[in-house]
Amino acid sequence: MISRLKSQFAKVEGNTPVEPGADERRVIVKWLAKTIRNERRALERARRRFVEKPSERRLHDVRTTGRRFRSLLEDVADLIPAPQLLRRVKRAAATTDAARDATVIRQLLERSTDAAEAATARPVLDELRHQEAIATRLARKQLRRTRFLP
Amino acid sequence: MPEVVDRVVRMRVSEVRHLAVGLERRDKQGLHDFRIACKRLRYALERFLPLDSTLQPAAERFAQLQDALGDAHDLDVLLTILPPTMAQTQRRLQDERQRCIDRAAELWTQFAQANDSHHF
Numbered sequence: 001m002i003s004r005l006k007s008q009f010a011k012v013e014g015n016t017p018v019e020p021g022a023d024e025r026r027v028i029v030k031w032l033a034k035t036i037r038n039e040r041r042a043l044e045r046a047r048r049r050f051v052e053k054p055s056e057r058r059l060h061d062v063r064t065t066g067r068r069f070r071s072l073l074e075d076v077a078d079l080i081p082a083p084q085l086l087r088r089v090k091r092a093a094a095t096t097d098a099a100r101d102a103t104v105i106r107q108l109l110e111r112s113t114d115a116a117e118a119a120t121a122r123p124v125l126d127e128l129r130h131q132e133a134i135a136t137r138l139a140r141k142q143l144r145r146t147r148f149l150p
Numbered sequence: 151m152p153e154v155v156d157r158v159v160r161m162r163v164s165e166v167r168h169l170a171v172g173l174e175r176r177d178k179q180g181l182h183d184f185r186i187a188c189k190r191l192r193y194a195l196e197r198f199l200p201l202d203s204t205l206q207p208a209a210e211r212f213a214q215l216q217d218a219l220g221d222a223h224d225l226d227v228l229l230t231i232l233p234p235t236m237a238q239t240q241r242r243l244q245d246e247r248q249r250c251i252d253r254a255a256e257l258w259t260q261f262a263q264a265n266d267s268h269h270f
Contacts, residue, residue, distance in 0.1 A: 024152055028201070075158045113236070
């Protein structure tokens with residue numbers, strides 16, 4: 001297993017040779033640190049893209065990269081603690097919840113409303129669109145102030 | 151499996167097993183908690199795939215399970231805001247919700263019976 005890890009780590013590090021005798025834990029911690037750096041950059045890229053030009057797709061990207069990153073930080077907190085960064089990621093995720101919920105629920109209602117009840121659904125859909133617009137603006141405002149890179 | 155990976159995966163699997171009762175109860179909160187635990191496990195499995203490719207079948211299974219639970223969750227949120235006057239739509243959504251949960255339960259049973267669960 002350790003030889004597989006070393007070879008994998010060498011690939012991740014761009015063929016940087018792993019010193020002979022490096023123990024498994026050290027190799028994995030280095031691999032994790034590299035993974036954290038990559039995921040952190042990915043989240044910052046997603047944030048910037050959303051702030052530049054908000055869209056449903058870009059919001060989704062911020063949320064998914066953020067969730068993965070948060071999960072990584074929580075999983076390895078004892079090896080590579082980053083409590084402030086973790087708090088920032090959690091706060092940023094929370095600011096996007098309302099926009100995502102309004103979008104998903106609106107789309108679901110649009111495609112599942114019974115034809116006979118379309119008129120009843122219309123004001124609900126209008127309200128969801130309104131909430132979606134407000135929540136997306138708010139998420140943009142919050143994310144504009146947030147930075148995930150030092 | 152490297153010690154660090156083993157520890158994280160075991161911890162996440164333990165959470166999932168503990169919260170699987172939500173899938174049996176089929177209540178909104180219980181399903182939500184189980185879904186979040188599955189999501190965390192899925193992320194851990196996918197992240198550690200480069201270190202241990204034997205995690206692949208479980209990662210795929212949990213991706214499907216999470217999709218089914220995610221659909222059920224979205225339906226739950228919609229059902230809470232649906233006006234009572236939309237009874238036909240409500241019935242249809244509730245049926246769809248049941249199908250999503252049935253699918254999730256089937257996937258969970260498959261996981262529990264599959265060889266890859268022995269890793270954990």
